[in-house]
Amino acid sequence: MNVQVIDVADLTVRYGAAVALDGVTLAVRAGEMVALIGPNGAGKSTLVNTLSGILRPTAGRVTVTGRLAHVPEGRQMFGTLSVDDNLRLGAWRRRDRSTARIYAILSDLAPLRKHRAGLLSGGQQQMVALGRALMSRPQVLIIDEMSLGLAPLVVAGLATHLRALNAEEGMAVLLIEQNARLALELCTRAYVLEAGRMVAHGSAAELASSPAVVAAYLGGAAEDGT
Secondary structure (H helix, E strand, C coil), X not given: CCCEEEEEEEEEEEECCEXXXXXXXXXXXXXCEEEEECCCCCXXXXXXXXXXXXXXCCEEEEEECCCEEEECCCCCCCCCCEHHXXXXXXXXXXXXXXXXXXXXXXXXXXXXXXXXXXXXXXXXHHHHHHHHHHCCCXXXXXXXXXXXXXXXXXHHHHHHHHHXXXXXXXXXXXXXXXXXXXXXXXXXXXXXXXXXXXXXXXXXXXXXXXXXXXXXXXXXXXXXXX
């Protein structure tokens, strides 16, 4: 589909005199999985927070079409509440707060529904954060640093869930990641953000073969040796 569910054009965001984003342009189409990669401090979380309405643009245009849900960096659990209560908070604006659909999608959470979220492992907490976002039945899902602090096997499981949601429900996904290899394997298109500016964009395959991207983010030389 060519319908854009996220449309960002010439976006500038400032914190006082400091420019966090400078003329950023990005688009995500319905049903598409798009990655945003870049180093720590590049402005990725600033962009996410602007899309979510937490920050206001200084200049430029931000348009989000459809219901958006945000899985925040660091998971941000309500640690003293149960898994089930954390999930229900994701549907606080909906009449239907049944968590049955989430346990069907993320079956590993079902045995933990009465456990305190603060006592879960990092991977389990990330599943709760994902499930909490899904409770609002979004058309657009933004995930900020999904792999942060997690073992590769746990990350692989989360990636499998994400692929299934995209394929089965047509949910558009914007994946914000420092782990460029994961992001380029999981998504079909990607953008590279550095120091508040977009420095590259294209298909995941194009960026994965770009000498500059390989050298900066993938830890080696491009296959053609350049």
